[in-house]
Amino acid sequence: MKFLPLIFANLFRKKIRLTLTLNSFAVALFLFAFLAVVKDAFNRGSDVAGADRLVVINRVSIINTIPLKYAAQIQRIPGVKFVTHNNWFGGIYQEEKNFFPQFVIDPENQRQVFPELVVSDGQWNKFLKNRQGAIVGARTAQRFGLKIGDRIPLKTAIWGAGSWEFNIDGIYHGKRAEDDETQLWFQWDYFEERVPERMKGQVGWYVVKLDSPDYAVNVAKTIDETFANSPYETKTETESAFAASWVKQFGNIQFLILTIGSVVFFTLLLVTGNTMAISVRERTSELAVLKAIGFSDLTVLFFVLAESLFIALIGGLWGLALAYGLIPFMGAALNGLLPNLVLPPSILGLGLGVALLIGAASGLLPGLGAMRLRVVNALRRV
Amino acid sequence: MVRVDGRGEGASLVRVRGLDKKYQRGSEEIHVLQGLNLDVEAGDFVAFMGPSGSGKTTLLNLLGGIDLPTAGTITVAGDEITHLSGSKLTAWRARHVGFIFQMYNLIPVLTAFQNVELPLLLTRLSKAERRRHVEIALSVVGLADRMHHYPRQLSGGQEQRVSIARAIVADPTFLLCDEPTGDLDRKSADEIMALVEELVNQYGKTVLMVTHDPLVAARAHTILHLDKGVLVEGVRAGQDVLAGGGA
Numbered sequence: 001m002k003f004l005p006l007i008f009a010n011l012f013r014k015k016i017r018l019t020l021t022l023n024s025f026a027v028a029l030f031l032f033a034f035l036a037v038v039k040d041a042f043n044r045g046s047d048v049a050g051a052d053r054l055v056v057i058n059r060v061s062i063i064n065t066i067p068l069k070y071a072a073q074i075q076r077i078p079g080v081k082f083v084t085h086n087n088w089f090g091g092i093y094q095e096e097k098n099f100f101p102q103f104v105i106d107p108e109n110q111r112q113v114f115p116e117l118v119v120s121d122g123q124w125n126k127f128l129k130n131r132q133g134a135i136v137g138a139r140t141a142q143r144f145g146l147k148i149g150d151r152i153p154l155k156t157a158i159w160g161a162g163s164w165e166f167n168i169d170g171i172y173h174g175k176r177a178e179d180d181e182t183q184l185w186f187q188w189d190y191f192e193e194r195v196p197e198r199m200k201g202q203v204g205w206y207v208v209k210l211d212s213p214d215y216a217v218n219v220a221k222t223i224d225e226t227f228a229n230s231p232y233e234t235k236t237e238t239e240s241a242f243a244a245s246w247v248k249q250f251g252n253i254q255f256l257i258l259t260i261g262s263v264v265f266f267t268l269l270l271v272t273g274n275t276m277a278i279s280v281r282e283r284t285s286e287l288a289v290l291k292a293i294g295f296s297d298l299t300v301l302f303f304v305l306a307e308s309l310f311i312a313l314i315g316g317l318w319g320l321a322l323a324y325g326l327i328p329f330m331g332a333a334l335n336g337l338l339p340n341l342v343l344p345p346s347i348l349g350l351g352l353g354v355a356l357l358i359g360a361a362s363g364l365l366p367g368l369g370a371m372r373l374r375v376v377n378a379l380r381r382v
Numbered sequence: 383m384v385r386v387d388g389r390g391e392g393a394s395l396v397r398v399r400g401l402d403k404k405y406q407r408g409s410e411e412i413h414v415l416q417g418l419n420l421d422v423e424a425g426d427f428v429a430f431m432g433p434s435g436s437g438k439t440t441l442l443n444l445l446g447g448i449d450l451p452t453a454g455t456i457t458v459a460g461d462e463i464t465h466l467s468g469s470k471l472t473a474w475r476a477r478h479v480g481f482i483f484q485m486y487n488l489i490p491v492l493t494a495f496q497n498v499e500l501p502l503l504l505t506r507l508s509k510a511e512r513r514r515h516v517e518i519a520l521s522v523v524g525l526a527d528r529m530h531h532y533p534r535q536l537s538g539g540q541e542q543r544v545s546i547a548r549a550i551v552a553d554p555t556f557l558l559c560d561e562p563t564g565d566l567d568r569k570s571a572d573e574i575m576a577l578v579e580e581l582v583n584q585y586g587k588t589v590l591m592v593t594h595d596p597l598v599a600a601r602a603h604t605i606l607h608l609d610k611g612v613l614v615e616g617v618r619a620g621q622d623v624l625a626g627g628g629a
Contacts, residue, residue: 013490297469297472
């Protein structure tokens with residue numbers, strides 16, 4: 001504690017340089033937090049996926065459909081508790097930038113298969129009775145100011161041209177912060193009624209709820225064997241694996257984010273390391289005097305490290321605070337392209353840890369230089 | 383009494399025997415000090431004079447434990463310092479040596495008070511005790527009313543006074559002054575030397591000083607001349623110093 005005035009006096013010696021270095025840390029940490037939540041959002045599907053759910057798709061690709069009649073066969077396989085099916089609708093609400101996912105659902109088992117997405121019984125029952133009914137996620141409802149009773153048109157080019165009209169009968173909420181609340185669901189019967197003849201009786205994929213996660217491997221194998229050598233062979237995987245392969249469609253997001261993050265932090269390390277090196281070099285004679293009057297080599301090293309760690313700590317906290325304040329707005333600006341951007345404490349902790357690590361690394365070389373400084377040589381330079 | 387004949391008795395505060403210092407400059411070997419002997423008693427005020435490159439500052443650095451000799455020994459208050467490890471030598475300096483530099487070498491971002499407090503940060507004194515010691519040291523140098531000024535707000539003479547306060551605040555065994563008036567005008571130089579004399583005469587400090595200035599050197603009890611690496615002659619209160627030369 002008694003060294004603090006000396007450490008702070010040295011820190012604030014060049015205020016502009018300190019401000020710029022702090023801001024370098026802040027920008028890097030803000031970027032780190034943002035990239036981390038984007039990566040998290042991309043991976044959210046696999047992270048929140050139920051361990052006891054399987055997804056069955058056409059073996060060729062998810063774009064290819066599979067027959068509705070498979071549902072009964074899947075339901076008969078031992079270990080299967082419920083089967084439900086979905087289709088991707090891909091409608092446009094007013095204009096293309098208003099993207100949000102819409103799914104055709106099988107109302108019979110939807111709530112049993114996805115118990116984490118909650119709709120009140122009253123709203124659900126109203127939805128069941130309404131052929132054009134729709135359930136909207138709370139986030140999408142909030143985004144477009146939708147409320148129960150509203151009528152919403154969606155244009156689609158996939159399922160025959162034209163506008164589809166829906167009545168909003170309910171709003172679902174996720175039980176957890178990370179649950180996706182951006183979807184719109186509507187009924188299979190309405191879909192089946194309006195799609196062209198060649199598309200009738202075809203579902204996009206099945207979601208299978210198991211009696212126990214332990215059955216996942218065997219049930220998946222059995223499903224695929226059941227439909228092997230048929231015109232619609234299937235590929236069954238856990239919901240987690242399905243979500244991960246869905247993300248892969250966008251490219252290797254994880255690699256991209258890691259690369260950007262690494263470059264940012266490496267640049268930060270160079271910037272801060274250079275700043276600390278200049279700062280120490282400017283003070284060579286002062287450090288020599290400190291050593292002459294009895295400050296040990298380790299104490300001098302401690303001074304330099306304390307300065308760089310302080311910069312890292314304050315700059316890091318500043319950047320993370322910015323991220324904490326701004327990320328919700330940035331999430332909103334993405335217009336539902338990604339699920340909720342959630343900044344969990346683990347990312348904040350990791351960010352601060354990385355900042356401190358960079359602070360220590362950037363101060364280490366100049367600190368060791370200061371530690372090894374020969375008093376006689378340094379004083380001779382004065 | 384100051385002796386340079388290597389026959390000083392056990393009462394010497396500083397005892398130097400056969401001190402050698404060589405530097406390598408490229409392929410050339412420079413023999414700066416050659417078998418130098420010196421005995422200084424507590425309370426002595428010694429000035430080292432000599433032409434540039436004669437080894438005055440090198441001798442001071444060796445006595446202050448910030449440089450190591452090629453051969454020979456230095457014993458201060460019974461501690462032989464030439465064989466101490468780096469960390470022990472650092473601790474020894476903190477306890478025994480007060481440095482006063484030509485360019486003052488104050489930390490510009492610290493106030494006079496904080497600069498003077500620096501050596502006390504290495505002690506176990508409480509904050510209140512440190513404050514008391516610093517205030518006393520600044521009073522001794524006549525700068526009690528400037529303790530919250532930064533070096534840039536002080537004149538050269540005042541900066542050197544702060545530097546002297548820093549050197550004496552931890553009550554070291556002896557003070558080493560390297561051209562303490564070299565950067566000052568005559569008036570300020572006189573004031574600084576009056577202060578150094580006061581430290582010797584009133585507070586019983588032992589002072590070893592390097593200077594080019596004969597007027598400054600004349601304030602010392604003893605003047606020793608360094609030439610070609612040995613102490614060759616001297617004057618002590620108007621008398622010749624006992625013996626001369628190297629080992």
